[in-house]
Amino acid sequence: MKPKIFIDGEHGTTGLQIRTRMAGRTDVELLSIPEAERRNAAMREDLLNDADIAILCLPDDASREAVSMVAGNNRVRIIDTSTAHRVAPDWAYGFAEMDKAQAEKIRDARHVANPGCYPTGAIGLIRPLRQAGILPDGYPVTVNAVSGYTGGGKQMIAQMEDEKNPDHISAPHFLYGLTLKHKHVPEMKMHGLLERAPIFSPSVGKFPQGMIVQVPLYLDDLAAGATLESIHAALVEHYAGQSIVEVAPLAESAQLARIDATELAGKDTMKLFVFGTSGGTHVNLVALLDNLGKGASGAAVQNMDLMLSA
Numbered sequence: 106m107k108p109k110i111f112i113d114g115e116h117g118t119t120g121l122q123i124r125t126r127m128a129g130r131t132d133v134e135l136l137s138i139p140e141a142e143r144r145n146a147a148m149r150e151d152l153l154n155d156a157d158i159a160i161l162c163l164p165d166d167a168s169r170e171a172v173s174m175v176a177g178n179n180r181v182r183i184i185d186t187s188t189a190h191r192v193a194p195d196w197a198y199g200f201a202e203m204d205k206a207q208a209e210k211i212r213d214a215r216h217v218a219n220p221g222c223y224p225t226g227a228i229g230l231i232r233p234l235r236q237a238g239i240l241p242d243g244y245p246v247t248v249n250a251v252s253g254y255t256g257g258g259k260q261m262i263a264q265m266e267d268e269k270n271p272d273h274i275s276a277p278h279f280l281y282g283l284t285l286k287h288k289h290v291p292e293m294k295m296h297g298l299l300e301r302a303p304i305f306s307p308s309v310g311k312f313p314q315g316m317i318v319q320v321p322l323y324l325d326d327l328a329a330g331a332t333l334e335s336i337h338a339a340l341v342e343h344y345a346g347q348s349i350v351e352v353a354p355l356a357e358s359a360q361l362a363r364i365d366a367t368e369l370a371g372k373d374t375m376k377l378f379v380f381g382t383s384g385g386t387h388v389n390l391v392a393l394l395d396n397l398g399k400g401a402s403g404a405a406v407q408n409m410d411l412m413l414s415a
């Protein structure tokens with residue numbers, strides 16, 4: 106029998122992208138709910154309990170409710186794309202490349218929390234440097250980022266695309282999260298292995314998909330002897346042997362005059378850069394990804410495949 110997959114929230118932004126990625130797959134059976142019934146709790150509960158893997162593409166509260174709907178079911182496994190369980194100790198964090206053992210943890214987990222889009226970039230840059238002893242305890246990390254507007258789901262897509270929308274946003278680029286209490290800070294801190302919560306300043310640009318996450322660092326506040334080259338080498342070593350996260354060679358980064366936030370739109374990979382000048386005093390670490398690819402739906406399908414390989 107083929108494993109049964111149910112995407113709760115399949116008609117939303119993340120859910121639709123997962124469905125697109127699953128089109129044509131014959132190794133799984135996709136359970137589906139009609140769009141008009143997407144909020145029918147009884148129907149969702151039946152489908153959730155019938156699935157081998159349920160992928161939740163819902164707001165946080167609805168995700169928690171979906172998890173409670175399968176509380177008595179020992180078989181169904183869950184991938185939650187919301188923020189609800191990303192720092193919960195009994196959930197595996199679904200960023201397979203963040204540690205050598207993480208893919209195995211995801212493969213064997215009952216409950217997997219899919220990472221946030223911004224944290225995928227930030228943790229991808231920070232965690233290897235914490236593990237290599239380059240980024241010291243207590244370093245005041247800052248994370249600055251720009252996302253495609255699909256990151257805000259159906260509501261923001263309508264605000265950005267529909268000029269007749271009463272809450273239409275006409276700005277080509279805007280900052281938000283101005284209280285510095287963005288919901289992604291706890292997972293960046295926990296899975297970035299940071300002692301202090303980073304200052305996180307997100308923004309949105311007038312393009313549907315794509316993302317740049319930046320972490321600038323002062324070299325003289327890092328471990329003794331840290332250089333542009335040693336930071337790059339630590340990232341290269343951390344990501345050796347896998348194909349999703351690429352570290353750009355220093356020679357490539359040195360040639361670039363600019364980075365386009367949409368370059369990886371439609372792709373499920375992430376590319377990391379170390380910018381600066383050899384012998385200089387600062388570096389800027391940059392992650393390039395698609396907020397809906399490695400930042401959400403691409404990672405969810407990757408995690409599902411890992412779980413199916415158990």
Ligand SMILES: NC(=O)C1=CN([C@@H]2O[C@H](COP(=O)(O)OP(=O)(O)OC[C@H]3O[C@@H](n4cnc5c(N)ncnc54)[C@H](OP(=O)(O)O)[C@@H]3O)[C@@H](O)[C@H]2O)C=CC1
Nearest residue numbers: 114116117118119144162163164167187255256258259401
């Ligand atoms: N967009 C992105 O880049 C990313 C999103 N995520 C996360 O994925 C989750 C889904 O986000 P996204 O796809 O963007 O959001 P959307 O608003 O685009 O889609 C959410 C879907 O869930 C449905 N829904 C809402 N409440 C309920 C409920 N109580 N019961 C059943 N269905 C419900 C919505 O239906 P209706 O149309 O009726 O509202 C909609 O179909 C969120 O937790 C989000 O934070 C994670 C990473 C990136």
Ligand SMILES: CC(=O)N[C@@H](CCC(=O)OP(=O)(O)O)C(=O)O
Nearest residue numbers: 187188220221222223252256257
């Ligand atoms: C542009 C935009 O609004 N982005 C969303 C985050 C998108 C995302 O990653 O959501 P999850 O936390 O559910 O994973 C935000 O800042 O709330």
